[in-house]
Amino acid sequence: MIDDPSVNDELPNSSKVVKFSNLCNLLERISKSQGAIAKQKLMIRFISDWRKTHKEVHANDLPTSTIAATTTTTAATTTAEGQTTTSSSLSGTSPIIMQDSFYPILRLLLPQSDRERIAYGLKESKLGKHLVEVLSISKDSDDGKKLLNFRVQKNTRTQKGSDFAEVAYYVLKNRCNEDVTMSIWEINKILDEIAVENGKGKEGQKVIDHRLTYLLRHLSALELKWLIRILLKDLRVSLKENSILECFHPDAKDLFDHTSNLFKVAVYLHDPEKRLHEIGLSLFSPFRPMLGERTRADKIEQLIRKKSTNPTAALAEFYIETKYDGDRFQVHRDKDQFMYFSRNGHDYTSVFGPDANNIGTLTPYIANTFKIDCEKCIIDGEMVIYNRNEKIIHSKGDSFDVKSIQANDSQLQPCLIVFDILMYNDEILTNKPMNERLQYLQKKILEPIEGRIIFSVIKPGTSNQDVINELNLAIEERQEGIVVKDPWSVYKPNVRENGGWYKIKPDYTIGLNDEIDCLIVGGYFGTGRLRAGMLSHFLCCAVVKQANTTNNSEQKNPDDENATTSTQCKPDVHDYLYYTFCKIGSGYTHKELLDFNNRFANKWKPWTKKTA
Incomplete structure (x- = not known):
């Protein structure tokens, strides 16, 4: 299970190679550096060195791509409606990464964010008492008082150290063996044991005391200083959690915000070149599509200028598309094979057709429209109902369901309005800006067929008035509304806010609901x-x-009893x-x-x- 951070002790692991002293030296340098940029540079360099170590440790292993190809699994469940929902494991995640990732180090760098390890049950007073006992320090000595009465003495001018860990360092630096150290692997194993034994009463406390004694005898004073801060879950390096996550991967913060799971961050984002919205995207495996952020027509200029990643965003430039009132669908194609997934991942391939030779309401009519060079693709669009007699597109308000149309219907047929592409052959396109994805879509994929598969009409815009004009036109044409997209937006599955797509409907605009x-x-x-x-x-x-x-009714004669009817x-x-x-x-x-x-x-x- 990807949620299980347990690993096989017998397999090669980079955390067995990286020494705890290396991490402590990094933290010491970061704590003494001035400015966030300098601190981040040190962190980035350390992570880069770890990646090299990881490659060296696994140099003789099978290639990641080979292993990944054999380990991707797909699970299928059937809903109450009889539709199939499929879900796949993380595409491209090999057993190597599952067993050996940056997670053992990341959880030490962010101890306050480690949700897998429960509380240690160790505070300054208990740690001070244990240090005094193990090192045979007199309780009445100056060092003994510093450790036992830290909270009382920490504000005195004679106290060396700003926190308990630093006070302990000054007490321990002449008492510890500086020639020994432990690996990251060993440190985490002992911390796991301490966390497990916490709360088990006297027997558990004996185990904890034994483990702490072992650590005191096998770590230097500097290492103990940072170990204490890890145990207290406060590193005090003046480097925020988000900054550390971003040093590891630019999308680490977003993933942690959604999962609160450091293990997933380390495993999913192992490759620094692969972005979060690329991960998990694979052929014939459904994903949650990117959505539009709700806004008003008079807010677009401000939003585009503020949030666009366009390097020359002095002018608000954007695309305007009609928002059709249909069903969101993603189409996966591998040569002659097709699969259709709804917004929520339901499989409707049996309705639209798996290939050109089987009965279906769409595939037999569009299979041959794809260009020869396009062997594989994933396209995103809106499935609408087309009336071939009246040559119009129906809306959901017309009480038709595009998924219920029969292949032999004499009047109605499904029509896919394509507005995005996420994969072209074996190339994932989600990390490319929309203006580049459109080049693939319009030049390399297919030739549109009226009433079967067409491209969404895209109009350029630069002002709020352009948006208002297109919204008015959509209203006149009885469309649901419009969608405004940042040409520089990348495709982010299951993202609505701050993605660069904005949906505008008449009922979002003040005054249009009166x-x-x-x-x-x-x-x-x-x-x-x-x-x-x-x-x-x-x-x-x-x-x-x-x-x-x-x-006339006001001119009737009140004395005339028959006037009511006649007048x-x-x-x-x-x-x-x-x-x-x-x-x-x-x-x-x-x-x-x-x-x-x-x-x-x-x-x-x-x-x-x-x-x-």
């Missing part, structure tokens, strides 16, 4: 596939009664003023729009300048 009563006084014929041949959006007005006007009639339209102020184009399904057009077909009067 309800008002108004009168429809005009309609506009649509242009394009979605609106051709029908009135698709409508001119609305507010109605205000004119002053000093009365209608009741509709108000005179000339008694009112009509103020047109907007046109609407969303909020109804395609079916509702057709019904509306049919119901009022004989009510409309053509308007031209001549009839005005």
